[in-house]
Each structure stands twice: as C-alpha cells, then as structure tokens.
Amino acid sequence: MTPGPVPLPPEVREILSQAMIHHRTPEFERVLKSVSQKLKTTFLTEQTVFMHASTGSGAMESAIVNTLNPGDKILALVSGKFGERWRDMARRHGCSVTELGVPWGESVSLEQLEIEIKKTSFDAVFVQACETSTATVHPVRQIAELIRRTSSNTLLFVDAITAIGAMPLPMDEWDLDVVVSGSQKAFMLPTGLSFIALSERAWKKNASVVPTSMYFDLRGEKKALEKGETHFSSVVPFIRALDTVLDRLGGTNLSRAIERSQRLADVTRSAGEKLGFQIFSKAPSSSVTALVVPAHIDGVVLRDRLESEYNITVMGGQDQLKGKIIRIGHLGFITNDDMVGTFDCLTRAAIDLGGALNPTPEAMAQFVKDALAGSEEIKAI
Numbered sequence: 001m002t003p004g005p006v007p008l009p010p011e012v013r014e015i016l017s018q019a020m021i022h023h024r025t026p027e028f029e030r031v032l033k034s035v036s037q038k039l040k041t042t043f044l045t046e047q048t049v050f051m052h053a054s055t056g057s058g059a060m061e062s063a064i065v066n067t068l069n070p071g072d073k074i075l076a077l078v079s080g081k082f083g084e085r086w087r088d089m090a091r092r093h094g095c096s097v098t099e100l101g102v103p104w105g106e107s108v109s110l111e112q113l114e115i116e117i118k119k120t121s122f123d124a125v126f127v128q129a130c131e132t133s134t135a136t137v138h139p140v141r142q143i144a145e146l147i148r149r150t151s152s153n154t155l156l157f158v159d160a161i162t163a164i165g166a167m168p169l170p171m172d173e174w175d176l177d178v179v180v181s182g183s184q185k186a187f188m189l190p191t192g193l194s195f196i197a198l199s200e201r202a203w204k205k206n207a208s209v210v211p212t213s214m215y216f217d218l219r220g221e222k223k224a225l226e227k228g229e230t231h232f233s234s235v236v237p238f239i240r241a242l243d244t245v246l247d248r249l250g251g252t253n254l255s256r257a258i259e260r261s262q263r264l265a266d267v268t269r270s271a272g273e274k275l276g277f278q279i280f281s282k283a284p285s286s287s288v289t290a291l292v293v294p295a296h297i298d299g300v301v302l303r304d305r306l307e308s309e310y311n312i313t314v315m316g317g318q319d320q321l322k323g324k325i326i327r328i329g330h331l332g333f334i335t336n337d338d339m340v341g342t343f344d345c346l347t348r349a350a351i352d353l354g355g356a357l358n359p360t361p362e363a364m365a366q367f368v369k370d371a372l373a374g375s376e377e378i379k380a381i
C-alpha cells in the first residue's frame with residue numbers, strides 16, 4: 001500500500017514470466033509501435049513519449065540534459081524530497097538554480113511564483129505535480145498559464161511520476177513542456193522503466209543544447225524509434241507488459257483509472273480521520289495520502305508493526321516528517337479488500353501500541369467497506 005512500487009496486476013506478472021525475445025525482431029517492433037501509440041493517449045499528447053531503462057530519476061535527469069545547458073537559469077519549486085532531487089540534478093549539470101521553497105505539505109503560492117518569474121527570465125521552471133514525500137499536489141495547470149502569460153520562452157518541467165494515471169494532467173491541453181513519469185507508480189510495473197515527452201517548444205530548445213549524455217540522448221531515441229527500435233537494448237518484458245497495462249491507463253480508460261485513485265484517496269482520508277489521524281497535506285493528492293500519526297504513537301514503530309504483524313506495507317515520513325506521518329498509496333492493483341484490510345489492521349496495530357482508539361477494527365473495516373460500496377472494483381483482465 002505504498003505510493004510505489006505498487007502491487008502488480010496478475011496479467012503483468014504473467015507477461016513478465018514469458019520467454020525473452022530479442023528486441024530487434026518484427027514481433028517486438030510491433031509491441032513497441034503499439035506502446036508508443038498508447039503512451040500518447042495516457043500522456044494526452046501528440047508528441048512521442050520516450051522510454052529509458054532507468055528509474056524515474058533517470059527521466060528527471062534526461063529532462064535536464066536534453067533541454068538545458070550549463071548556465072541556464074532554473075527556478076526549482078522545492079516542497080519535499082523529490083523537489084530537492086531535481087534541484088540538485090540541475091545544479092550538478094551546472095545550471096544556475098534559484099530555489100522557491102514551499103513549506104512541506106503546502107502547494108506553491110501562485111502570487112509568490114509570479115513575483116519570482118517576473119524578477120528573472122528563467123529558462124525553465126521545475127515542479128512536482130505530486131510531491132510524493134508529502135502527498136501534496138501543485139496547481140500545474142495554473143502554473144502553466146502563469147508562465148505562458150509572463151514569459152514565452154520559459155519551459156515548464158513537470159515531474160508527473162505519481163500523477164499520470166492518477167490525476168488529470170493533459171500535457172498538450174495544459175501546454176506542459178517536459179513531462180516525466182516512471183513504471184513503478186500508476187503504470188503498475190516493477191521499478192526500472194521511465195518515460196519522458198517534450199513539447200515542440202522543448203524540442204526547439206533541444207536543438208541548441210550541447211549533448212552531454214550518451215545514454216539519455218533523446219535525439220538518438222528519436223532516430224531509433226523511427227526505425228522501430230529503442231536507442232539501446234529494450235527492456236522487452238516491461239514493454240510487453242506495458243502494452244497490456246496501457247489498455248487500463250490509456251484512451252477512454254484513463255479517466256476510470258483516475259476516478260479509482262480519487263475514490264481510494266477520498267476513502268483513505270475519511271477513514272484516517274475517523275481513526276483520529278489528521279490529513280497532513282493542505283492540498284492532498286489522489287495518488288498518495290499522508291496521515292498524521294496521533295502524538296502518543298511513534299510512526300516508525302507503527303509502520304514496522306503493521307508490516308511485521310499484519311503483512312501490510314505503508315511508507316513513513318522522511319527527514320522532518322520521520323515518525324510523524326504514514327503514507328498510503330492509491331496506485332496500482334489495489335482491491336477493495338486491500339483497502340478494508342489496511343484499515344482493519346492499521347486500527348489493530350494502533351491499539352497494539354497503546355492507542356485507545358474509538359472505532360474497533362471491525363467498525364473501521366465496515367466503514368471502509370461501506371465507503372467503497374457502489375464504486376467500480378479493480379479487476380484482473
């Protein structure tokens with residue numbers, strides 16, 4: 001029940017166990033073509049969505065090395081661990097980075113952002129659509145509108161790693177320039193494949209960028225894909241499984257996947273509050289929920305207890321939030337029973353740790369069951 005890696009649907013596990021095929025074969029070429037087409041309907045873009053054999057952070061780095069030169073001016077919104085990571089990557093690339101710090105659990109103030117982007121002509125602005133470490137969303141659509149109104153050449157980089165497939169993020173309609181995502185989140189695959197798409201504006205910038213990376217070279221990927229290949233060896237099993245997963249996440253099914261995450265997030269918030277856990281975030285995400293652990297309970301111990309005694313894995317908080325929050329994910333193959341079991345066991349674990357909690361585990365389980373009644377269950381294909 002973490003915000004990634006997530007549970008895999010049965011059909012993904014089955015595809016991953018199939019015999020390996022070579023990536024330069026007509027059979028794989030067909031799969032790659034199908035995946036490329038479907039990825040566009042998940043990112044909601046006319047642009048090509050490229051894949052790297054890397055974790056999500058690889059796509060974050062690819063975004064930088066493909067569209068920015070050392071010395072370029074960057075505004076990095078930093079509201080948690082992933083914002084820090086992207087800021088640090090840009091610094092390492094030699095960009096001149098201005099940090100716009102946002103208190104953890106809050107989304108950026110558009111007024112403050114406007115002041116910053118009017119002060120300096122930035123080459124790019126970095127934002128997390130969902131800052132997974134705090135389970136908080138930023139208003140990406142409004143940020144994009146603000147940037148387009150204020151400066152025509154500034155690129156908007158969106159880390160959509162826990163956003164695509166779980167909340168609306170239409171790349172073309174919102175005019176986003178660089179969008180990245182990763183396989184172990186809403187894409188319901190193991191860790192190790194990342195995605196990146198560039199807008200026309202970002203491709204134009206790419207033409208003036210001095211390539212510094214051989215591996216994360218999108219010009220190379222573009223050329224390869226025109227020949228029905230990826231630039232380097234393809235992660236065949238993942239891409240084959242992705243072809244099936246995208247039937248759940250692309251086209252008309254995208255909104256169903258998003259609704260499912262939203263529903264699970266709603267239920268998690270109301271169940272958490274019923275149990276006496278407050279919602280940490282002021283702008284809570286539909287992909288992950290951060291619940292504040294009651295003061296008399298240590299969140300680290302609670303998380304351990306939930307895993308060792310009840311076999312349920314949730315995430316804790318990092319840095320200043322360590323021991324203070326637990327994070328429950330709403331991505332992947334999460335059934336209604338998983339939700340019921342999570343709250344049943346969370347209640348039991350909290351009681352084990354001396355929390356005199358009001359609802360009994362049975363009452364919590366019933367509450368979650370009732371809250372999910374009537375919503376569409378996630379099914380194996």
Ligand SMILES: *Cc1c(COP(=O)(O)O)cnc(C)c1O
Nearest residue numbers: 055056057082130132161162182
């Ligand atoms: C998971 C995640 C990443 C990428 O992490 P990797 O471990 O490199 O896959 C980046 N940004 C956000 C917001 C994430 O949730």
